[in-house]
Amino acid sequence: MTRWLFALLALCALHAHAQPRRIVSLLPSLTETVCVLGHCSALVAVDDFSNWPDSVKRLPHVGGLEDANIERIVALKPDLVLLTSSSRAAARLQALGIQVVAMEPKTLDDVRVAFEKVGALLGEAEAAKREWMRMNDGIAQAAHAVPASRKGVRVYFEVDSGPYAAGEISHIGELLKRLGAANIVPASLGSVPKLNPEFVVRADPQVIMIGAREAAEMRRRPGWERISAIREGRVCTLDSAQGDVVARPGPRLADAARILAGCLSR
Incomplete structure (x- = not known):
C-alpha cells in the first residue's frame, strides 16, 4: 500500500508540472479509460x-503487445505512453527518454487502480472516482436483473479456441460471480487457463458463453x-x-x- 501511495503521489506531482497533451495508448482498455475521462x-x-x-479508429495504429512500432511512436513525440506491464516496448521507449506508465488490468481491482x-x-481524479462508482452501480443493477432461478447455474466462458477459458480470478470470472453464476473453472487453474476439452465435458456447464468463431467448431x-448447455x-x-x-x-x-446477465437469463 505504501509503494502504491508513493506511486500515486509521483503521478500527481507529474500532473502538477505537465499534464500530458500527446498520449499513445497501447492497450484497448486504457484507450477507453482515457476517452471516458474526457481526454x-x-x-x-x-x-x-x-x-x-469510434473516434480512435481514425488515429494511427502502431502495433500491439509484441510488435509495437517504436520508430513510429517516437516520431509522434508523445508526452506519455500507456501500456501493459508485460509489453516489450516499455524498456525501449524509456531508454529513448519517453515517459511510460505501465499497468496490468486483469481483475476488477486492477481496473480500479487503472x-x-x-x-x-x-x-481527472474526481471524474475517475465517479466513473468507477458508476460502473460498479451498473454491475450491481445487472446482477439484480438475473432471475433468482438462474442464480448458481454452472457457466463456461470460452475466451479463445484452445480452448482457453475465463477462470474465477479473471475479470470475467469476477463479473460472473457478482451475477450469481458458478464458474466451472476454479481459481487454482489461473486467470485464463488452457483446458483439456474433456475437463469441460466432465464439468457439464449449464450455460456456455462463446464467440461466434469458436462456436462454429465447438x-x-x-x-x-x-x-x-448444448x-x-x-x-x-x-x-x-x-x-x-x-x-x-x-x-x-x-x-x-x-x-x-442476458446470457444467464435466457
Whole structure:
C-alpha cells in the first residue's frame, strides 16, 4: 500500500508540472479509460485493437503487445505512453527518454487502480472516482436483473479456441460471480487457463458463453454433444463487438455485466 501511495503521489506531482497533451495508448482498455475521462483528443496513436469509441479508429495504429512500432511512436513525440506491464516496448521507449506508465488490468481491482492512475495523470481524479462508482452501480443493477432461478447455474466462458477459458480470478470470472453464476473453472487453474476439452465435458456447464468463431467448431469437439448447455440450447454466442466489451477490463464493464446477465437469463 505504501509503494502504491508513493506511486500515486509521483503521478500527481507529474500532473502538477505537465499534464500530458500527446498520449499513445497501447492497450484497448486504457484507450477507453482515457476517452471516458474526457481526454480522447489527447490521443495521437493507439494499438491495433483499440476501436472504441469510434473516434480512435481514425488515429494511427502502431502495433500491439509484441510488435509495437517504436520508430513510429517516437516520431509522434508523445508526452506519455500507456501500456501493459508485460509489453516489450516499455524498456525501449524509456531508454529513448519517453515517459511510460505501465499497468496490468486483469481483475476488477486492477481496473480500479487503472482508473486512479490514469485519472491522476490527466488531472481527472474526481471524474475517475465517479466513473468507477458508476460502473460498479451498473454491475450491481445487472446482477439484480438475473432471475433468482438462474442464480448458481454452472457457466463456461470460452475466451479463445484452445480452448482457453475465463477462470474465477479473471475479470470475467469476477463479473460472473457478482451475477450469481458458478464458474466451472476454479481459481487454482489461473486467470485464463488452457483446458483439456474433456475437463469441460466432465464439468457439464449449464450455460456456455462463446464467440461466434469458436462456436462454429465447438460442436465438433469429441463428447461435447453430451454437455447440458448444448443439449438444452443454452449456448450464448457473442458477436465481435460484444466480445470486445466483455474481454476488456476497462470502463465498459457495466455493459459487459449486462451482456453476461442476458446470457444467464435466457
